Amino acid sequence: MSTSRNEPDQCNLRKYDFPLDDIPRLNCMDPQVDELIKSKKPVVLTGSNLVGAASKWDLDYLEKNMGNGDFTIFVSKGNQFKFFDEKKLAEIDSVSGAHTKNRPQKEYIRPAKSCPIKIQDFAKRVREWKDGDERLYLQQALSSTSGAGVVQDFIRFRWDWVTAKQKLHNWGKLTYNLLLVGLEGNVTPCHYDEQENLFAQIHGHKRCILFPPEQFGCLYPHPVWHPHDRQSQVDLDNPDYDRFPKMRDLHGVQAVVGPGDVLYIPIYWWHHIESVKPEKYTVSLNFWYKAGPVGQVEYPIKGYQKVAIMRNVEKMLAEAMQDPEEVGALLRTMVQGRF
Numbered sequence: 124m125s126t127s128r129n130e131p132d133q134c135n136l137r138k139y140d141f142p143l144d145d146i147p148r149l150n151c152m153d154p155q156v157d158e159l160i161k162s163k164k165p166v167v168l169t170g171s172n173l174v175g176a177a178s179k180w181d182l183d184y185l186e187k188n189m190g191n192g193d194f195t196i197f198v199s200k201g202n203q204f205k206f207f208d209e210k211k212l213a214e215i216d217s218v219s220g221a222h223t224k225n226r227p228q229k230e231y232i233r234p235a236k237s238c239p240i241k242i243q244d245f246a247k248r249v250r251e252w253k254d255g256d257e258r259l260y261l262q263q264a265l266s267s268t269s270g271a272g273v274v275q276d277f278i279r280f281r282w283d284w285v286t287a288k289q290k291l292h293n294w295g296k297l298t299y300n301l302l303l304v305g306l307e308g309n310v311t312p313c314h315y316d317e318q319e320n321l322f323a324q325i326h327g328h329k330r331c332i333l334f335p336p337e338q339f340g341c342l343y344p345h346p347v348w349h350p351h352d353r354q355s356q357v358d359l360d361n362p363d364y365d366r367f368p369k370m371r372d373l374h375g376v377q378a379v380v381g382p383g384d385v386l387y388i389p390i391y392w393w394h395h396i397e398s399v400k401p402e403k404y405t406v407s408l409n410f411w412y413k414a415g416p417v418g419q420v421e422y423p424i425k426g427y428q429k430v431a432i433m434r435n436v437e438k439m440l441a442e443a444m445q446d447p448e449e450v451g452a453l454l455r456t457m458v459q460g461r462f
């Protein structure tokens with residue numbers, strides 16, 4: 124990719140041991156687009172103008188037009204923002220029986236801690252940020268209570284186009300538009316979401332590496348009851364092949380998205396997303412849609428349906444034994460030497 128139009132220089136992107144094919148980049152009017160979305164395959168859509176009204180959302184504009192409420196930012200000493208679901212801790216207690224109470228509480232490392240901040244302070248810290256400082260990642264759901272300027276722009280998004288997509292592909296309701304403002308070098312490590320995602324890039328560039336749900340076995344996700352549920356235990360940037368040997372079978376797809384691009388991240392697809400040079404910070408807005416109604420199940424069942432089944436089995440077993448720690452041993456006993 125040429126670097127004339129302030130584009131990332133593909134050569135300085137991090138190299139990985141596993142093969143990476145390119146995600147197709149198609150104009151949003153290309154009929155192949157709906158074929159790919161229908162078959163739950165990733166595609167970068169160009170020319171949609173979905174968030175054209177937000178093309179001016181740089182730091183200065185957001186500072187002046189996001190209102191003066193508190194925003195949630197995540198702070199991390201390293202470059203990884205592996206989110207940690209505090210609610211899971213309460214759930215573990217609720218699924219565990221009295222016989223587990225005397226067990227010492229597990230210590231969890233929270234790689235990124237969240238704290239409230241005013242948009243002006245956030246903007247100042249981004250401007251003054253230099254390599255070695257702790258990293259920031261602003262994540263904020265947009266709503267009618269966001270600042271007046273931003274709401275005005277939000278209304279002018281191509282809702283006709285995106286709503287037509289939602290209907291055509293039988294997606295469920297739009298749950299969130301998350302506004303993301305991160306520093307160059309920030310990494311959201313490999314995870315999947317249980318929602319369809321139209322990921323709109325507004326400012327700067329992000330390198331997106333995706334793996335299909337079928338590669339669940341190569342990515343070793345944390346248990347469902349773990350605060351890092353839905354996230355891979357492996358660190359793609361520092362692979363531990365002894366603990367995770369099936370990482371050797373990884374085969375992903377990638378795209379570098381820039382302003383105006385919209386990446387379709389299909390439900391249950393793994394994605395690892397890094398903010399890359401040349402810009403100092405990135406602005407993205409995602410459109411998360413609930414899964415559509417489960418239609419006629421076709422056989423053999425698809426990879427993402429197997430993931431949903433495995434999640435249910437993990438939850439059921441933990442509840443049945445009232446002890447998450449027993450699930451592994453029971454599953455090993457059940458399959459080893461038998462299936």
Ligand SMILES: CC1(C)c2ccccc2-c2ccc(C[C@@H](CC(=O)O)C(=O)C(=O)O)cc21
Binds near residue numbers: 310316
């Ligand atoms: C890391 C962070 C800030 C976070 C912290 C704590 C809880 C949730 C989240 C969260 C959720 C979504 C994203 C955007 C994107 C990744 C990316 O663009 O970096 C992505 O994964 C998606 O759109 O599905 C980023 C985050």
Ligand SMILES: [Zn+2]
Binds near residue numbers: 314315394
């Ligand atoms: Zn995600």
